[in-house]
Amino acid sequence: SVSAESMAPSANQDFVKLVIPKSQAQAERIKVSIGNNFLFRNLDEEQYLDVVNAMSEKRVPNQTTVIEQGGVGDYFYVVESGTLDCFIGEAKVTNYEAGGSFGELALMYNAPRAATIVTTSDSVLWALDRITFRTILMENTSRKRRMYEIFLSEVVLLKSLESYEQHKIADALESVYFEDGQEVVKQGDIGDQFYIIESGEAIVLKTNTDGVQHQVNQLERGSYFGELALLNDSPRAATVVAHGRLKCATLGKKAFTRLLGPVLDILKRNSENYHAIINQQS
Ligand code: 1OR
Structure with missing residues (x-):
């Protein structure tokens, strides 16, 4: 149940590993897609394999809504190819391309989706389920965001940024x-x-x-x-x-x-x- 989950699951917590079989070529494409993504840095070999095993490939045509603001968080996504726009209400707030990722917030905070994300070209995405995300990727991510939070809020240059923009900087x-x-x-x-x-x-x-x-x-x-x-x-x-x-x-x-x-x-x-x-x- 949702309430039984803690914000930072302990490293040795039991969870049934999800394994979605993949070809060598698919595994290789995942490697390239997450290679430059900061959220995947510092994984050990086993964690890396768990993540790759759990990912599922989603081929999404242009103009498809991948995430709907207010919806329930199920997956975290990494972009292999294609482009997407991110909207809060009617306003476009950012966009994604190969190597980018989105959808972590609802999984981290058990919150409704904060934004809507729509493909602007045919796209290939890798989806990671919430349990694998929370068990393997979340601890790193939230630790890093917390670690830099106070510091970044004091940097004059970055004061005008939204806190979510500061978090993205912390990731990097x-x-x-x-x-x-x-x-x-x-x-x-x-x-x-x-x-x-x-x-x-x-x-x-x-x-x-x-x-x-x-x-x-x-x-x-x-x-x-x-x-x-x-x-x-x-x-x-x-x-x-x-x-x-x-x-x-x-x-x-x-x-x-x-x-x-x-x-x-x-x-x-x-x-x-x-x-x-x-x-x-x-
Ligand atoms: P999610 O699980 O809530 C929507 O699903 C995703 O949009 C969200 O995770 C983020 O990955 C992504 N504020 C909140 N979520 C954002 C934002 C954002 N940008 C992208 N996402 N802001 C825009 C910052 C440029 C802050 C606006 C105040």
């Missing part, structure tokens, strides 16, 4: 540590990561045309860096060095583009201030 974040003096990014390098400082301080250094390195900024908890190279597809514009022990939450380029879309204008506007800072200092 990974924390990395740097020792005092360690270079996090290096001027001139190609960049593929975006950083938000969780704790500690960092110093921003820029080598100008005169060949001399100047300190141009100092960053603390809640500040971010590394966005310019991703925004402009340009080499790193400055070097960032840890000042004392530094902990950063990082997003890869793809996640950055996809998840920070709503604050792109703020990022661009803020980056225009860099010139002002540099001109002040020189």
Whole structure:
């Protein structure tokens, strides 16, 4: 029964594993589909196999409602191919393509479906039943969302985002540590990561045309860096060095583009201030 389920089922809880037989080709397609999905990271071999075994293939024609807002949550979905739109009421709030996933909320919180999801082209989806989702994937997901929740709510850049958008960012974040003096990014390098400082301080250094390195900024908890190279597809514009022990939450380029879309204008506007800072200092 629903009431007997806890929010975070214990790892050793008995559950009858669901096995839906698959061809080698299907297993291979699942692997590709979930390969870039953060919710499936950190599964051990057995958990991974349990997930693949339990998935069922759904071929869904264009313009099919896969999830209806207000409905009961039965499956979590991963997109192998095709495209889908997500609506809350009449408003389109997001869309999905290969590698994306949706439908976790109703399963996590025993809540009605929060949104409606409709295919906008013929699509192939992999559906994971609620019990396998709750037993294997949910613990990781909710732990990570909780872990970053307070931090993300304090990051000025992300304040304007809905809490669900912050949760999606939490899914994608990974924390990395740097020792005092360690270079996090290096001027001139190609960049593929975006950083938000969780704790500690960092110093921003820029080598100008005169060949001399100047300190141009100092960053603390809640500040971010590394966005310019991703925004402009340009080499790193400055070097960032840890000042004392530094902990950063990082997003890869793809996640950055996809998840920070709503604050792109703020990022661009803020980056225009860099010139002002540099001109002040020189
Ligand atoms: P679900 O099981 O409730 C609908 O089924 C799914 O739509 C939901 O899980 C999410 O996976 C997905 N708020 C709630 N659910 C959303 C949202 C969303 N976007 C996608 N889903 N918001 C839009 C954020 C861009 C927040 C609006 C306030």
